[in-house]
Amino acid sequence: MPHSAAALAENGGARITETVDLSPFFTEAGRALPDSARTEAGKALIEALHSFGFVKVVGHGLSKHEIDSALGWTKKLFDLPYEDKMKAPHPPGPMPHRGYSGLGQEKVYSKDDVKATSSSADVGKVLRKISDFKESYEIGSEQDPVQQNIWLPDDVLSGFRSYTTSLYERLSGVSKVLLDAIGVGLGLEGDEHATLTGLVSDRHCQLRLLHYPPIGKEKLQNELLARLPPHTDWGTFTLLFQDQNGGLELKDAQTKEYIHAEPEEGAFVLNAGDMLQRFTNDYITSSLHRVSVPDPSTVLDSGIPARYSVPFFTCPDFSHTVATLPRFVTPESPAKYEPVRFDQYGSIISKYQYQGEE
Ligand SMILES: O=C(O)CCC(=O)C(=O)O
Numbered sequence: 001m002p003h004s005a006a007a008l009a010e011n012g013g014a015r016i017t018e019t020v021d022l023s024p025f026f027t028e029a030g031r032a033l034p035d036s037a038r039t040e041a042g043k044a045l046i047e048a049l050h051s052f053g054f055v056k057v058v059g060h061g062l063s064k065h066e067i068d069s070a071l072g073w074t075k076k077l078f079d080l081p082y083e084d085k086m087k088a089p090h091p092p093g094p095m096p097h098r099g100y101s102g103l104g105q106e107k108v109y110s111k112d113d114v115k116a117t118s119s120s121a122d123v124g125k126v127l128r129k130i131s132d133f134k135e136s137y138e139i140g141s142e143q144d145p146v147q148q149n150i151w152l153p154d155d156v157l158s159g160f161r162s163y164t165t166s167l168y169e170r171l172s173g174v175s176k177v178l179l180d181a182i183g184v185g186l187g188l189e190g191d192e193h194a195t196l197t198g199l200v201s202d203r204h205c206q207l208r209l210l211h212y213p214p215i216g217k218e219k220l221q222n223e224l225l226a227r228l229p230p231h232t233d234w235g236t237f238t239l240l241f242q243d244q245n246g247g248l249e250l251k252d253a254q255t256k257e258y259i260h261a262e263p264e265e266g267a268f269v270l271n272a273g274d275m276l277q278r279f280t281n282d283y284i285t286s287s288l289h290r291v292s293v294p295d296p297s298t299v300l301d302s303g304i305p306a307r308y309s310v311p312f313f314t315c316p317d318f319s320h321t322v323a324t325l326p327r328f329v330t331p332e333s334p335a336k337y338e339p340v341r342f343d344q345y346g347s348i349i350s351k352y353q354y355q356g357e358e
């Protein structure tokens with residue numbers, strides 16, 4: 001791991017150390033345990049999400065084979081020649097957010113980036129001066145009536161459609177159990193627990209396959225590059241599988257320092273999105289995170305290796321209105337957010353995470 005090891009040495013190496021075991025929710029043996037085991041695991045989950053907005057999860061029931069397959073198919077896809085990948089091109093504009101985007105095509109911004117450049121006539125152009133050095137492929141539910149999937153012809157990568165469709169379904173199921181664990185950890189019961197179900201839609205989640213190509217030392221020295229700039233995820237929460245090459249970092253809201261989400265065999269990273277932050281009136285934070293490019297002086301002559309990751313974004317239904325749960329509004333913590341319909345929130349944000357040429 002030359003990249004992350006070098007970066008760790010450089011900034012003191014703060015890492016996410018929180019790893020929670022959610023087997024009381026996910027595995028047969030765990031489910032046989034008394035309720036107190038689920039309460040304890042749920043509370044540990046919420047404690048980590050409250051402190052950092054990020055946590056690593058084990059005991060989620062996904063096998064090593066399942067995780068390796070997700071990363072393996074991702075590599076197979078991006079190993080294809082560019083012309084083949086372009087047989088399923090992401091259309092220009094933010095919607096539908098589906099299909100393949102080549103290097104530099106998508107630019108991710110944070111709300112603060114937009115504020116800082118908003119005096120400029122063309123915010124998108126200013127922010128695109130540093131391009132995102134990544135390629136991606138977006139997949140949604142086959143049942144999504146709003147955004148249809150854009151598939152490669154099956155002879156280009158045989159089995160890809162059926163594999164990724166089943167991965168979407170599998171991770172959608174995992175997300176529902178995670179949501180239950182969040183409810184248990186927050187101590188929600190009855191109607192309050194029921195309001196949680198609106199936070200994860202059957203048809204509006206999104207699976208994303210990502211490839212950050214290797215970068216030579218010279219390019220790192222000579223060009224302004226980002227792998228994935230700081231941003232928050234705007235859905236409910238995201239679960240993410242990454243390879244062993246590292247680079248994902250999140251901003252600690254207290255210290256303002258970026259800390260490393262070090263890859264851990266068998267674990268996925270879970271981070272809260274904007275909807276969970278609004279639902280809990282900031283009790284759970286949607287942390288800024290990024291995939292950084294290291295300082296060239298810390299990098300070996302061979303440059304930095306490729307990195308692959310697979311995030312699954314759980315989102316409410318587009319027509320669902322997310323409101324803060326009353327129990328999180330107190331005299332000490334007055335309401336910070338108006339209720340918002342998810343598609344309206346999405347259309348404000350996605351304007352700035354623009355795909356395609358401008
Ligand atoms: O590749 C990663 O580790 C981060 C991906 C991410 O944050 C995103 O796609 O929103």
Ligand SMILES: [Fe+2]
Nearest residue numbers: 231232233289
């Ligand atoms: Fe993200």
